[in-house]
Amino acid sequence: MIVLTLLQAVSGAIPKNPIARWEWVFPVVETLHIFGFTMLVGAVTILDLRLLGATLRRIPIPQLAKDLSPWIWAGIVVQFITGPYLFSGDPHEYIQIAAFRNKMLFLLLALIYHFTVIRKAVAAPADASAPLGWRRPAAFVSLGLWFCVLLSGMWIGNL
Amino acid sequence: MSPANFCDWLSKTSFSIWLREAPYPFPVLLIIHLLTIAFFGGMVLLGDLRLLGRAMQDIPVSQVLGQFRPWKWTAFGILVVTGVLLSISDPVEYCGNIMFWISLLLLLLVGVNALAFRLGVYRSIAEWDQAEIAPPRARMAGRISLGLWILVVLAGRATAFF
Numbered sequence: 001m002i003v004l005t006l007l008q009a010v011s012g013a014i015p016k017n018p019i020a021r022w023e024w025v026f027p028v029v030e031t032l033h034i035f036g037f038t039m040l041v042g043a044v045t046i047l048d049l050r051l052l053g054a055t056l057r058r059i060p061i062p063q064l065a066k067d068l069s070p071w072i073w074a075g076i077v078v079q080f081i082t083g084p085y086l087f088s089g090d091p092h093e094y095i096q097i098a099a100f101r102n103k104m105l106f107l108l109l110a111l112i113y114h115f116t117v118i119r120k121a122v123a124a125p126a127d128a129s130a131p132l133g134w135r136r137p138a139a140f141v142s143l144g145l146w147f148c149v150l151l152s153g154m155w156i157g158n159l
Numbered sequence: 160m161s162p163a164n165f166c167d168w169l170s171k172t173s174f175s176i177w178l179r180e181a182p183y184p185f186p187v188l189l190i191i192h193l194l195t196i197a198f199f200g201g202m203v204l205l206g207d208l209r210l211l212g213r214a215m216q217d218i219p220v221s222q223v224l225g226q227f228r229p230w231k232w233t234a235f236g237i238l239v240v241t242g243v244l245l246s247i248s249d250p251v252e253y254c255g256n257i258m259f260w261i262s263l264l265l266l267l268l269v270g271v272n273a274l275a276f277r278l279g280v281y282r283s284i285a286e287w288d289q290a291e292i293a294p295p296r297a298r299m300a301g302r303i304s305l306g307l308w309i310l311v312v313l314a315g316r317a318t319a320f321f
Binding site: 027031034035044045046049057059063068070147150 | 218223
């Protein structure tokens with residue numbers, strides 16, 4: 001597994017970040033992480049529901065995708081700052097938790113899927129009433145992948 | 160019966176004991192509670208940001224709010240049901256937890272703000288539906304909603320630490 005090897009290399013190379021383990025720093029960063037995923041997954045969910053024809057049916061898909069894009073990116077940025085920061089508190093311990101490794105794998109898959117399949121799905125049609133076709137199953141897969149990311153993420157701390 | 164007595168009685172019911180001691184109910188309820196926030200919290204966030212003219216400016220306000228409404232109500236229902244069950248799992252603990260009561264109070268304020276918005280400035284939505292920037296009262300409602308929801312999440316998180 002490339003992901004695991006990469007994680008092991010990273011965790012071996014960097015020392016524990018003592019500040020991330022300060023009593024009040026962890027919950028604060030963790031809370032920012034919660035707001036980050038609400039932003040990221042929330043915006044992705046709206047887009048997926050549109051692809052399913054379940055919300056904002058009168059709005060053309062490419063227009064909605066363009067509107068949501070900055071918020072998806074904002075979520076990604078927040079997560080890629082807060083996530084590694086939480087990880088830095090004890091990298092070696094994290095990579096030994098199965099839920100953490102699963103999360104990283106699902107996250108990688110979800111991001112790749114979003115920027116390939118979903119990106120293609122939202123590029124058209126310009127006509128809001130055009131049939132959705134393959135976009136529906138594609139959106140289902142996206143929701144499923146993000147569900148796995150969240151679920152394994154929650155499992156890391158044993159809830 | 161005083162609230163403390165009620166909590167005491169509730170915690171001794173077999174349902175409360177089951178929720179608290181069986182291995183699955185608590186984690187499953189908590190997961191559903193958090194997943195619902197993760198999937199639908201974005202609608203609250205982006206709906207408020209639309210009112211503030213920060214997101215989806217080219218989509219009419221009535222579209223954004225109207226189309227998100229059924230999903231938000233569904234999510235809210237799930238949150239209330241799982242939230243009540245989670246509280247029943249340990250009533251004595253939550254009854255004495257100040258953060259728990261603060262989060263309920265904040266939720267009440269969320270409701271008051273939403274109601275004031277719907278009965279107030281939202282009634283003239285036709286006049287500002289397409290506007291990139293909503294009128295000041297609508298923006299204020301969006302700002303208050305955003306602030307209150309952030310505080311609800313913070314208080315909910317803090318409940319675990321008090």
